[in-house]
Amino acid sequence: MKPIRFIRTRLSIRSVRQILARMATVAMRYEMSSESFANILQSFIELTNRYRVKPTFPVPATVVQRHPRQFQKIEEAGVELAVHGYRHVEYTQLETSQIQMHYKQAVQTFHDVGLHINGFRFPFLRRNTETLHALGQSGFIWDSSDALYWPVLDSEHIHPQQWKSYLNILNSYQAQSIQDDLSLPRTAYGLIEIPVAIPDDDILFERLKLPPTKVRHIWIQMLEDVRHRGEMLVLQLHPERFPIFKNVLDSILKKARHDGNCWIASLGEIAQWWQERSAFSCDINKVAHGRYKVNFDCSDRGQPMVRSVSPEGIGQWFSVAKQITIKSVKKPVVGISSRSPENLKKFLADEQIIFEITDDSKRTNLYLDWKGAFRSRDKRELINQINGCAKPLIRMGRWPDPYEYCLSITGDIDGLDFWDYWNRFYG
Ligand SMILES: [Zn+2]
Numbered sequence: 001m002k003p004i005r006f007i008r009t010r011l012s013i014r015s016v017r018q019i020l021a022r023m024a025t026v027a028m029r030y031e032m033s034s035e036s037f038a039n040i041l042q043s044f045i046e047l048t049n050r051y052r053v054k055p056t057f058p059v060p061a062t063v064v065q066r067h068p069r070q071f072q073k074i075e076e077a078g079v080e081l082a083v084h085g086y087r088h089v090e091y092t093q094l095e096t097s098q099i100q101m102h103y104k105q106a107v108q109t110f111h112d113v114g115l116h117i118n119g120f121r122f123p124f125l126r127r128n129t130e131t132l133h134a135l136g137q138s139g140f141i142w143d144s145s146d147a148l149y150w151p152v153l154d155s156e157h158i159h160p161q162q163w164k165s166y167l168n169i170l171n172s173y174q175a176q177s178i179q180d181d182l183s184l185p186r187t188a189y190g191l192i193e194i195p196v197a198i199p200d201d202d203i204l205f206e207r208l209k210l211p212p213t214k215v216r217h218i219w220i221q222m223l224e225d226v227r228h229r230g231e232m233l234v235l236q237l238h239p240e241r242f243p244i245f246k247n248v249l250d251s252i253l254k255k256a257r258h259d260g261n262c263w264i265a266s267l268g269e270i271a272q273w274w275q276e277r278s279a280f281s282c283d284i285n286k287v288a289h290g291r292y293k294v295n296f297d298c299s300d301r302g303q304p305m306v307r308s309v310s311p312e313g314i315g316q317w318f319s320v321a322k323q324i325t326i327k328s329v330k331k332p333v334v335g336i337s338s339r340s341p342e343n344l345k346k347f348l349a350d351e352q353i354i355f356e357i358t359d360d361s362k363r364t365n366l367y368l369d370w371k372g373a374f375r376s377r378d379k380r381e382l383i384n385q386i387n388g389c390a391k392p393l394i395r396m397g398r399w400p401d402p403y404e405y406c407l408s409i410t411g412d413i414d415g416l417d418f419w420d421y422w423n424r425f426y427g
Pocket of ligand 1: 084088123124412413414
């Protein structure tokens with residue numbers, strides 16, 4: 001990358017003041033040695049192990065190269081590692097051949113020291129079609145760089161300068177609102193994309209200067225939201241801030257475990273589940289007038305579901321057996337017109353809401369003839385339409401039986417000591 005372009009890019013993401021302030025904070029927090037960070041990581045892992053939770057820590061390969069034994073110990077202690085670039089650079093600024101070389105060298109570096117990886121997170125969450133396309137061709141199974149934000153912050157209570165910095169970072173992450181999009185894994189570029197939740201510890205604590213008590217309140221609110229929607233919260237807590245957020249993380253994990261129906265999984269486990277689930281299918285046959293026989297073909301973790309209306313008149317998805325008979329005059333699936341956009345069909349396939357492509361609008365219990373483009377921000381509206389249907393529909397559940405929503409704990413380790421951070425700034 002050309003030096004001027006490199007510096008300009010850095011400046012567009014963070015101001016020099018912020019970078020220098022962060023380096024000073026990191027230096028103070030780590031006391032200039034990887035030994036104290038090792039203690040922080042050990043406490044983090046002790047807490048997650050206590051809740052039988054495997055966190056996912058993406059790390060740049062050059063940092064692994066400097067501290068191989070540390071990362072072997074971290075993995076042995078119960079952490080899932082992932083690649084956070086070969087170096088901590090902005091991949092959208094590199095040529096395709098350089099990007100491919102970085103991916104290859106990163107995988108080699110982790111493998112050379114016996115570490116297991118199959119996932120990636122882009123530094124600064126900066127990615128584009130080209131970087132993702134190359135990533136999908138490099139043998140990675142999952143990526144976790146899409147950002148979804150929850151509108152849980154109120155600009156009135158935040159300093160205008162800090163609010164502006166928050167909006168800038170949302171823009172730089174190309175973050176989508178949870179009001180429009182769904183917080184779920186999705187398949188794209190031959191990868192399983194697992195979006196991270198915003199605001200994270202970096203935004204709430206470093207940028208907006210909110211105290212841990214307030215952060216706890218915000219994250220619990222986000223967890224409640226995904227519980228209500230049956231979706232996923234990929235919570236980012238950078239391990240370097242664990243001493244500040246230890247009690248907050250403890251509260252989140254306690255609440256999720258207490259609920260009993262929250263699947264707490266690593267990003268790799270989520271990706272593996274999404275792959276397993278994508279092979280599920282079902283057979284639907286009309287056996288008599290107003291009766292359909294449905295055979296679900298899925299693993300024991302699969303949750304076949306039927307949408308029906310409760311005696312109180314509320315539509316709900318219910319778990320059912322693998323073989324069932326449904327009373328329904330029309331076919332209990334979503335009908336999609338052949339002219340509906342391809343990505344809408346792909347979205348429903350990812351969601352495993354059973355649909356068929358037909359131009360007969362009277363054949364199915366719900367019929368969608370989507371005109372125009374189907375954008376990320378239309379997903380919530382589509383799901384609301386489907387969930388508004390008062391007649392039976394079928395689908396596979398989003399999470400392994402018996403879970404109803406999902407939580408994952410993740411945080412990038414950009415470096416273990418001051419020199420890793422210095423190298424990171426230098427790129
Ligand atoms: Zn990073």
